[in-house]
Amino acid sequence: MRILLIEDDTILGAAVRDQIAADGYSVDWVGRLDAAGDALATTVYDLVLLDLMLPDGRGIPFLKTLRGRGDVTPVIILTALDQVSDRIEGLNAGADDYLVKPFDLAELSARIGSVARRYTGNPNPIIRHGPLEIDLAARSVTKDGKKIVLTAREWVLFEAFLQRPGQLLSKTQLEERLYSFDTEIDSNAIEVHVSRLRKKLGAKVIETERGLGYRLGRP
Numbered sequence: 001m002r003i004l005l006i007e008d009d010t011i012l013g014a015a016v017r018d019q020i021a022a023d024g025y026s027v028d029w030v031g032r033l034d035a036a037g038d039a040l041a042t043t044v045y046d047l048v049l050l051d052l053m054l055p056d057g058r059g060i061p062f063l064k065t066l067r068g069r070g071d072v073t074p075v076i077i078l079t080a081l082d083q084v085s086d087r088i089e090g091l092n093a094g095a096d097d098y099l100v101k102p103f104d105l106a107e108l109s110a111r112i113g114s115v116a117r118r119y120t121g122n123p124n125p126i127i128r129h130g131p132l133e134i135d136l137a138a139r140s141v142t143k144d145g146k147k148i149v150l151t152a153r154e155w156v157l158f159e160a161f162l163q164r165p166g167q168l169l170s171k172t173q174l175e176e177r178l179y180s181f182d183t184e185i186d187s188n189a190i191e192v193h194v195s196r197l198r199k200k201l202g203a204k205v206i207e208t209e210r211g212l213g214y215r216l217g218r219p
Contacts (some may be wrong), residue, residue, distance in 0.1 A: 001046040001116060001156065002176055005029040006036045006076065008054055012101070016049065016078070017107040023112075023139075024152030025181050032056045035120060040066070045073055046177075047112060052090070053081040060093050067094035074115045078103070113137060116163075127162065130219035131199060134162065141201065146201050153178055157193050161216035171214040190214075 006014040006207075008031040020027040028043070030036050033054050052059035063075060063134055076097040077090045087098045096115050099108060117125065117136055125137035133142045139155050141148045151160065160169060160177050174190050185194075192215060194206050204217040 001025045002043070002071060002111075003027045003047045003049060003112070004036065004039055004043075004045045005049045006033065006054065006059070007049070007051045009051070015105060018110065019109060021064070021201075023109050024154075024156035024178070025112075026177060029158075033062050036062070040071070043202070044176075047115065048073055048075045050075055050077050050095070052077060052081055052086075058100075062091060063093045063095060074118075076108075076111055076115060101148065108135070113139075127174070128219075129162070129205075129216070130202070132205070136162075143201065150197075150200065154193055154197055154200070157190075158197055158201070161214070165216050167212045168215045170210055174214070 005013060005016055005020070005027055007016065007029065010031075013029055013031065017027050017029050022174045028039055028045075030039055031054070033056050036048075036050075039045075047210055049061060050059045054062075059077065059079070063077075066073070066075070074096045075094065077100060078099050078101060079090075080101045082100045090098050096118070097111050099111060113136065125135055127134050127136065130196070131144050132148075136142075136159070139150075141150060141158075155179060157174060160174060171190050178189075178193075194208075197206060198204075202217075207215050207217045209215065
């Protein structure tokens with residue numbers, strides 16, 4: 001999952017960025033609404049984390065503009081504005097969730113996962129794929145009752161396939177989910193992660209279409 005963080009507080013922004021990265025997601029961090037608009041115009045994001053008080057304007061009009069032009073990217077508001085009226089305004093503007101500062105970073109991770117599941121049409125955190133039982137909320141996998149340990153990046157890659165069963169995902173699409181703009185990517189990084197997933201979960205869990213990409217294998 002690729003996330004756009006719009007936050008001008010450098011300390012909080014760094015903490016949120018590091019939390020998202022530790023969860024295995026890629027994150028692009030900007031501190032102004034104009035930079036956020038440029039990022040959204042050039043990159044497809046799976047989620048936006050939006051502060052409401054930015055140096056060049058307020059987040060609510062920005063969100064209304066997004067929704068007004070048909071952008072349905074999930075948005076979680078992160079703000080110090082804690083009045084009920086503020087929450088109502090944010091949700092009515094098109095936000096999917098509203099988190100008041102200061103917040104626990106683990107709760108942020110849980111909220112991100114919850115919103116992502118709703119948008120992929122699978123609010124149930126427990127799914128099965130052949131011999132695999134996957135807990136999307138706990139980010140855990142068991143195979144024939146035995147727990148399989150995945151790294152953060154392995155999990156995010158596997159989750160990308162689970163969210164789009166049967167759909168072919170190109171190498172570029174997968175790289176965009178795993179890495180942010182300023183990350184140097186090894187040319188065979190995706191191949192390495194796919195190989196490790198196959199060793200842990202089963203040789204047929206991910207299928208390869210040579211020259212085109214990868215897709216989730218049949219159960």
